[in-house]
Amino acid sequence: MFRFTSTNFVNPLMPNKFFIQHTLLSYNKVESTNTTAMTRIKTGEAHHGDIIRANYQLGGKGQGQNTWYSTEGNNLLVSFICTNLKLNASKLAVFNMLVATSTYRVINRYFPNRTALKWPNDILVNDKKIAGILIETILQGEFIKHAVIGIGINVNEQVFPFAHAVSFTQLSGLFYNIDNLLHELTEQLNLELQKLYTSSFDSIKRDYETVLYGMNLKRYFRTENLTFEGIIKGINAQGQLCIEVDNEMKTFNQKEIKFDFAEH
Numbered sequence: 001m002f003r004f005t006s007t008n009f010v011n012p013l014m015p016n017k018f019f020i021q022h023t024l025l026s027y028n029k030v031e032s033t034n035t036t037a038m039t040r041i042k043t044g045e046a047h048h049g050d051i052i053r054a055n056y057q058l059g060g061k062g063q064g065q066n067t068w069y070s071t072e073g074n075n076l077l078v079s080f081i082c083t084n085l086k087l088n089a090s091k092l093a094v095f096n097m098l099v100a101t102s103t104y105r106v107i108n109r110y111f112p113n114r115t116a117l118k119w120p121n122d123i124l125v126n127d128k129k130i131a132g133i134l135i136e137t138i139l140q141g142e143f144i145k146h147a148v149i150g151i152g153i154n155v156n157e158q159v160f161p162f163a164h165a166v167s168f169t170q171l172s173g174l175f176y177n178i179d180n181l182l183h184e185l186t187e188q189l190n191l192e193l194q195k196l197y198t199s200s201f202d203s204i205k206r207d208y209e210t211v212l213y214g215m216n217l218k219r220y221f222r223t224e225n226l227t228f229e230g231i232i233k234g235i236n237a238q239g240q241l242c243i244e245v246d247n248e249m250k251t252f253n254q255k256e257i258k259f260d261f262a263e264h
Contacts, residue, residue, distance in 0.1 A: 018193035019049030019080070022186065027054040029072075033079035034136055034150040035059075041081065041138065041146050050081040053182065069165065074156040076178050080149040080189065087144045087196065089137075093239030094201060095193075096121055096135055097208040099149050102192040103131055104211055106184050107153070111171060116213035119232075119241050120254055123153075124213055128166035130154050149189070155181060201237060209234045220260040223252075227260055 030036045033052045040046040056072040070077060087095065100121040108115040111125045118124050123131035134150040154160075154167035156175050168176050195204055209215055214232045221228055221243065230243040230250070240251040 018190045018196075019082075019186070022049050022051060023047060024051045024053060027052070029056045029058060030054045031059045032057045032150070033077055034134060034148050037079040037081050037148040037150075038136060038138075041083065041148070046081045046083055046146075048081065048083040051182075051186070052079040052081070053077065069160060069162075070152065070154075071157060074158075075167070076151070076153040076155055076181055076185070078151055078182060078185070080151075080186075082147040082149065083145075085144050085147060087147075089139055089142050089144055090237075091196065092135075092137065092144060093235070093237060094196065094204055095144070095147070096133075096239060097204055097235075098192040098195055099133055099135060099151075099189065101204075101208055101211070102188040103133060103151055103153070103185065105192075106181070106188050107131060108211075109184075110168060115211075117208065117211045118213040118259070119235065120239060125166055125171060128164055130166050130168070130171075151185065153181065153185075205235065214259070222258045222260045223256060 025036075027033075027036065030052075033054050036054075037046065037050075037052045040050070040052075054077045057070060057077055100117055100123075103121075104115060104117045104123050107123050107125065107130060114125050115130075116124045118129075121133035121135075122129050131151065131153040136148045136150070137144050138146040154165060155178055156169045157165075157167040158169055160166075168174070212232065212234070216231060216233070218229055218231055221230055228245060230245040233242045233244050233249065235241055236251060238251075240253055241257065243250050243252065243257075
């Protein structure tokens with residue numbers, strides 16, 4: 001049984017929020033915050049806007065089979081619970097864009113002009129990964145009934161076992177209050193996710209593409225069997241990456257393509 005604390009996280013000055021209720025459940029150790037959040041949804045214990053936070057994850061999740069590296073107490077490891085959304089599944093790409101843009105905006109305040117959003121939902125500073133997002137959903141017919149927004153941000157980590165990651169502390173030499181960062185992220189998510197109901201797809205897509213890593217630039221990419229050069233031209237309504245290759249527009253799903261950061 002892992003120790004956790006529960007606190008009220010409501011800001012009474014902002015009544016019109018995407019998250020109606022904010023109960024913050026803080027754990028010392030969990031398998032992953034997303035797993036804990038999903039379990040609470042399935043057992044009926046979760047409420048819309050509940051936040052699961054942990055100091056350490058025994059098996060932190062990344063996209064696909066990836067894991068999330070973090071030492072105890074040094075980073076923001078959090079999942080936001082969204083229940084009874086009744087959001088058409090066709091809007092999942094828009095949902096993902098808004099979450100990614102929210103995370104980008106928070107980090108960009110600390111490292112302006114150095115931050116970018118790498119498709120589909122990683123945040124880079126100086127071309128290195130500082131944050132990642134994993135959204136998991138429960139569908140009911142053609143609708144998203146429940147969703148869990150998992151976000152990991154490298155904050156006070158001083159050393160990584162690989163070269164492609166970076167933290168706030170490594171970038172600035174300073175240490176940061178993780179509680180304050182969580183509050184900033186929660187407020188930004190509230191602002192952005194309201195756009196699900198108030199903004200057009202084109203407006204949301206434009207905000208996302210404006211900060212998209214490699215937009216309109218030549219980059220190298222890798223598929224399972226091929227390395228090729230192309231120019232990112234944006235994303236489509238399905239959330240696929242649109243790349244111009246030899247004057248032909250091609251679209252790719254998340255698991256079909258990777259950036260090739262090797263020197264060419």
